[in-house]
Amino acid sequence: MTQAKEDLNRHDLYRSAGVDIDAGNEAAARYARVARRAWRPEVLGGIGGFGGGFALDVARYPQPVLVSGADGVGTKLKIAFATGRHDTIGIDCVAMCVNDILTAGAEPLFFLDYLAVGRLDVDVAEQVVAGVAEGCARAGCALVGGETAEMPDMYPPGEYDLAGTAVGVVNRDRMVDGLAVRPGDVLLGLASDGVHSNGYSLVRKLIAEAGLGWDDAVPGWRGTVADELLRPTRIYVRPVLGLLAAGLPIKAMAHITGGGLVDNVPRCLPEGVSARVQAGSWPVPAVFRWLQSAAGIGFAEAARVWNMGIGFVLVVDPDVAGEAESRLADAGEQVFRIGEVAPGPRAVVWEGLA
Known part of the structure; x- marks a missing residue:
């Protein structure tokens, strides 16, 4: 048997176990093409290597603090599987x-997916x-790489899991840490x-109990059930960085x-204020x-499961609140004064609830 035939047989053997090397290579080639829309000039190299390089601009960030975060999408993925709609996850x-x-206060620099x-x-x-x-293009960060792992028997047919890591930077003296928050702030x-992308285990349970299908319509919802529930998470990076700039x-x-x-x-507040x-x-x-x-629950309980229409909160001095509102509105955001900081335990205190 020639070496080429022996290698082919080994490849067929691996494929028979559920791992397709050719499919993985084709996927990697496609990733490289789509990643071009999420590029920054600081990126060294491209998709396909063993690691992604990024040359930090030390002129802009002379006191750089790298800030990182990792997360996934949760059981919202189940709706993507059920509907065959994977483009916004x-x-x-x-x-x-x-x-x-x-x-x-960190500017996202690059992202890696798994x-x-x-x-x-x-x-x-x-x-x-x-x-x-x-998503990277909307956030202004680069997609520098990631990993696609084919693991037979770990996931049911047609299902997958998705997670990622973002790395950003902020100058040490410009970090937002909540320590300056005072009573009276807006x-x-x-x-x-x-x-x-939160609370979907309960969302799916309620949809099932109501007997709704993904293509059904609910009064007041934007499009079908699937349209509403697959609407992607809003990215607030550009307008908020605009305020800081x-x-x-x-x-x-x-x-x-x-x-x-x-x-x-409460996670962004210091002790002693509500x-x-x-x-x-x-x-x-x-x-x-x-x-x-x-769900048959009150507003306060619902606001511990879902965002209830508010996806991001800023705490600002009352003297700059008006200008912040105006700039955010000019950037395309809907912004509301939802309350203020007051003395008390570090918690949300509701006002105006029946």
Whole structure:
């Protein structure tokens, strides 16, 4: 037997065990093409090596602090599997990471994704990674690499898991750490684009109990059930970095993810102050009103599961709140004054709830 035939037989043997090397190589080639939309001049090399290089601009960041965050998409993936719609899940993955590191005032520099499958479907993988590239483009960071792991028997047919890591930078003297927060500071809430990527285990349970299909319509929702629930997480990087670049002092920031407003806002506050949030100070989208009603829970409890229409919160001095609102609106954000900081335990205190 020639060496070539022996190598071919070994490859067929590996494929028979559930791993297709050719499919992996084809996927990598497609990733390299879609990653071009998420590129920065500091990137050294491209997709396909053993590591991604990034030359930090020390002129812009003479006191660099690297800020990193890792996250996934959670059981929102189950809806992508059920509907065969995989093009926006990657945006969610990027958003969950870059919005987190943004809370420190960090500019996202680069992103790496990890896609794990039972059996690799190159077309599906390309859609997922194209979404990752789109999310990176929205955040202004580069997609420098990642990993696609084909692991037979680890995932049911047609399913996968997706996670990622973002790395950003901020000068040490410009870090946002919440220590300057004082009573009287204003809470500005930036509107979410929907459910984002949290609370989907309960969402799917409520949809199933209501007997709804993914192609059904619900009054007030934007499109079908699938349209509404697959709407990707909003990325707040550019407008918030714009405020910081303009010199507006942001004292603290919170990304409203798992735990909602109730658990996430206190994370950005120092001890000795509370966030007094005014119920009714922003319009709650129809999807959240439906979920709250279907779950049979009060608003405060719902706001510990979902974002309820507020995806990101800024804490600013009242003297600059008006200018911040104006700049954010000019950048395309819907912004609401949702409350203020007051003395008290580090927690959300609701005002205006019946």
